[in-house]
Amino acid sequence: MTHDQPLRIEIATPSRPYPVLVGAGSLTRVGTALDEAGLGPSQFVVSSPTVWGFWGESFHEAQPEAAPIIVPDGERHKTPGGVSRIYDALLKGGADRSAALVTFGGGVIGDMGGFAAATYMRGIRLAHVPTTLLAQVDAAIGGKVGVNLPGGKNLVGAFYQPSVVVIDPGVLSTLPRREFRAGLYEVIKYGVACDASLFEQVSRELGPLTRRDPAALVPVIAACCRVKGAIVAGDEREAGGRRVLNFGHTVGHALEAGTKYRRLLHGESVGYGMLAACALASARGALASSDRDTIAGAIAQLGPLPPVNDLSAAAQLEFMRHDKKVHEGRLHFVLPTGIGASQIVTDVSEAELLRALRDLGLRE
Ligand SMILES: NC(=O)c1ccc[n+]([C@@H]2O[C@H](COP(=O)([O-])OP(=O)(O)OC[C@H]3O[C@@H](n4cnc5c(N)ncnc54)[C@H](O)[C@@H]3O)[C@@H](O)[C@H]2O)c1
Ligand SMILES: [Zn+2]
Numbered sequence: 226m227t228h229d230q231p232l233r234i235e236i237a238t239p240s241r242p243y244p245v246l247v248g249a250g251s252l253t254r255v256g257t258a259l260d261e262a263g264l265g266p267s268q269f270v271v272s273s274p275t276v277w278g279f280w281g282e283s284f285h286e287a288q289p290e291a292a293p294i295i296v297p298d299g300e301r302h303k304t305p306g307g308v309s310r311i312y313d314a315l316l317k318g319g320a321d322r323s324a325a326l327v328t329f330g331g332g333v334i335g336d337m338g339g340f341a342a343a344t345y346m347r348g349i350r351l352a353h354v355p356t357t358l359l360a361q362v363d364a365a366i367g368g369k370v371g372v373n374l375p376g377g378k379n380l381v382g383a384f385y386q387p388s389v390v391v392i393d394p395g396v397l398s399t400l401p402r403r404e405f406r407a408g409l410y411e412v413i414k415y416g417v418a419c420d421a422s423l424f425e426q427v428s429r430e431l432g433p434l435t436r437r438d439p440a441a442l443v444p445v446i447a448a449c450c451r452v453k454g455a456i457v458a459g460d461e462r463e464a465g466g467r468r469v470l471n472f473g474h475t476v477g478h479a480l481e482a483g484t485k486y487r488r489l490l491h492g493e494s495v496g497y498g499m500l501a502a503c504a505l506a507s508a509r510g511a512l513a514s515s516d517r518d519t520i521a522g523a524i525a526q527l528g529p530l531p532p533v534n535d536l537s538a539a540a541q542l543e544f545m546r547h548d549k550k551v552h553e554g555r556l557h558f559v560l561p562t563g564i565g566a567s568q569i570v571t572d573v574s575e576a577e578l579l580r581a582l583r584d585l586g587l588r589e
Contacts, residue, residue, distance in 0.1 A: 229248060229249070229250075230248065231246040231247055231248025231251045231392075232246070232247045232248060232443060232444075232447045233245070233246055233247075234247070234447060234450045234451050234454055235454075236366065236367075236386075236390075236450075236454040236457065236458060237454075237458040238367075238368060238386050238457055238458050238461045239458075239461055240368070240384070240386055240461060241386040241388070243262070243386060243387055243388055243389055243390070244262075244389055244390075245365075245366060245389075245390040245392065245447075245450045245454065246258055246389065246390070246391050246392065247361075247392040247394075247443055247446050247447045247450065248392075248393065248443060249393065249394060249395055249439035249440070249443060250393060250395060251391055251392065251393040252280065252283050252284065252287060252354070252391070252393040252395060252396060253283065253286075253287050254287065255284065255287045255288055255354060255391050255393075256287045256288035256289075256290075258389055258391045259288060259291075259325075259327060259352055259389065259391070261389075262352060262388040262389035263350070263388060264325035264327070264350055264352060264388060264389075265323055265324075265325055265350065266290065267319075267320065267321070267323055267324040267325065268288070268290055268291040268292070268324070268325045268326075268327060269291060269292050269293075269294055269314070269315060269318060269320060269324060269325070269326050269327065270284065270288070270291040270292070270293050270294065270326075270327045270328075270329050271294045271295075271296065271311055271326060271327070271328050271329065271330070271334055271337070271338035271341070272284075272293060272294075272295055272296075272328075272329040272330050272334060273295065273296065273297060273298035273330045273331075273333075273334055274295055274297065275298065276298070276329060276330045276331070276334070276356050277293060277295050277329070279396075279399045280329070280356065280396055280399075281293065284329055284354075288327075291327055292318050294310075294311055294314040294315070294318075296310050296311060296334075296337070298330055298331060298333040298334050298337075299333060300333060300373070300486060302333065302337075303333045303336060303337050303372050303373050304372050304373060304374075305372055305374075305381065307337050307372065308337055308340055308341050308344075308372055311326075311337065311338060311341040311345075312341060312345055315341070315345055320345070320346075320349070321346065322346045322347075322349060323349075324345075324349050324350075325342075325349060325350035325351065325352065325388075326338055326341060326342040326345070326349055326350070326351055326352075327351075327352045327353075327354060328342075328351070328352070328353050328354065328355075328365075329354045329356065330355075330356050330357075330360070331355070331356055331357035331359065331360045331364075331404075332355075332357065332359055332360040332363070332364035332365075335353050335355055335360050335364050335365050335370070336364060336369070336370050336371055336372065336379075336382075337370075337372055338351075338370075339351055339353070339368075339370030339371075339385055339387070340370040340371050340372055340381075340382060340383060340385075342370075342385065343370055343383040343385035344383070348385070350388050351385065351386075351387040351388060352387050352388055352389045352390070352391065353365040353387050353389075353390045353391075354390075354391045354392075354393075355390070355392060356396045356397075356400075357397070357400055357404055357405075357408060358397055358400065358404070358405055358407075358408025358409065358411075358412075358446075359404075359407060359408040359411055359491065359492055361392045361394070361397075361408070361446050361449075361450075362408060362411055362412055362415070362446055362449035362450065362453070363411050363449070363453065365387070365390045365392070366390060366450055366453045366454060366457065367386075367453055367454075367457040367467075368384045368385050368386040368387070368457070368461065369382060369384060370382055370383055370384075370385050371383065377547075378478075384461060384462055390450075392446060392450075394437070394439045394442035394443060394446060395439055397437050397442070398437055403490060404490065405435075405437065406435075406492070406493075406527050406528060407490040407491065407492025407493050408492055409427070409434070409435075409492070409527055410473075410492040410493065410495045410496040410499070410524070410527065411449075411492050411495060412427055412445060412449055413427060413496075413499065413520075413523055413524065413527075414470075414472050414473050414495055414499060415448070415449050415452045415453070415470075416564070416565065417472065417499065417520055417561050417564055417565070417567070418469050418470070418472040418559065418561065418565075418566075418567045419452050419456070419469065419565060419566075419567070420448065420452050420565055421563075421564045421565025421566075422448075422565075423445070423448045423449070423452065423565075424523070424564050424565060426444070426445060426448070427445060427523070428523050428526075430445070431526055431527075453470065456469065456470060468557055468559065468569055469559055469567055469569065471557070471559050472498075472499065472502060472559040472561065472567055473495040473496070473497075473498030473499035473501075473502055473559075474495060474498055474559075475498060475502075475545060475548060475556065475557075475558055475559075476497060476498040476501040476502065476541070476545070476578075476581070476582070476585075477491075477494035477495040477496075477497060477498030477499075478494070478498075478544070478545075478548060479541040479542075479544035479545045479548070480494045480497055480498070480533060480536070480541060481494040482544045483536050483540060483541050483544055484533070484536070488531050488533075489530075489531055489533075493530050493531060496524050496527070496530050497530060497533060497585055499520065499524060499561075500521060500524060500584075500585060501581040501582060501584065501585055502558070502559060502560055502561060502581075503517045503520050503521060503561060504517070504580075504581040504584040504585075505558070505560060505573065505577055505578070505580075505581040506560040506561050506562065508577065508580065508581070509560070509577075511560055511561075511562050511568070512560070512561050512562060512563065513563070516561070516563055516564055519564060520561065520564065532586075533585060533586060533587060534586040534587065534588065535588070536587050536588070537587065537588055537589065538579050538582035538583055538587040538588065538589060539579070539589065541582055541587065542575060542578055542579065542582070545578070555571040555572075556571070556573060557569055557570075557571055558570050558571070558573045
């Protein structure tokens, strides 16, 4: 593994500017990065048994002072109860308002630990060290933290920016293959919705990327962080521009809910969601069929998605009616208009949606 200087991306959110450091081997220097970000001497690291089992020793070597708080991850543990366990451990460890919390795990640990940091004693300093591809390109950037309630995903949360994000693609070597691929769908999302050169880079380097070669991963992860950072800086609280990041997520969320969060990983559902959005855009004449084929080809190259042809299109439509992306009764839909360009529309009819779902293979 090389130990070059990490790439540094500045995220200029109005509430707090902070750097994202992306580099192979940056885990070995995480202690320095956290100290330089001003986290102070009282640090706690929230991680999961899986992540800590693989990488805890490396983390501990680089930052021996951070006291570990190990909580189970996985979507079903992203609950107020999970956060409560973190509060208890902070209290027991003597954390006061000068303490800092470092999340070291996937998006579940980041969202849950981030919410604990946002709320413990009305907010303590926070840093993210994401360990899944999805968390490195998405969840760790932008300050959304929170947990699920029995009534739905991410229903309780806050906007709370970290002081620094440290990304080492080396930790992805232990990620299950399917989890890794799921993150690549989100990478493709950024490319299609906002950045044609990123899309081309991913298509060109899919081989080294899927082999998880850090040399290929570093620039791609950094490009995603730059895209998300720029969008979030312009719209920290998702009033407008940030919505473009929901590309593929309207249909995606419905399919996730429609399969009770058991069949599809989040990224896989976004894969389907992007295909549906492309079908819809192309049926309207907003997306050239050659672009649609290129995007569908890139998604297909990542391998087969779990089947959804047993699901009913009408039932999925029902899930979309309850989506958070419904504003004043209108469903906001991100449609690609080319590779690297998209628009938000509010006039998608149910008939169009049904047709796009049928296009994915769903039944009546
Ligand atoms: N805050 C945001 O803006 C934002 C954005 C996107 C997603 N999210 C949230 O992120 C969550 C999904 O995150 P995720 O996909 O990272 O899932 P996850 O955190 O559940 O991690 C997936 C699995 O990978 C394991 N794992 C993590 N790192 C590993 C490593 N390096 N090696 C081996 N195994 C490892 C975990 O133990 C877990 O079993 C969802 O709850 C979603 O709502 C948040
Ligand atoms: Zn997503």
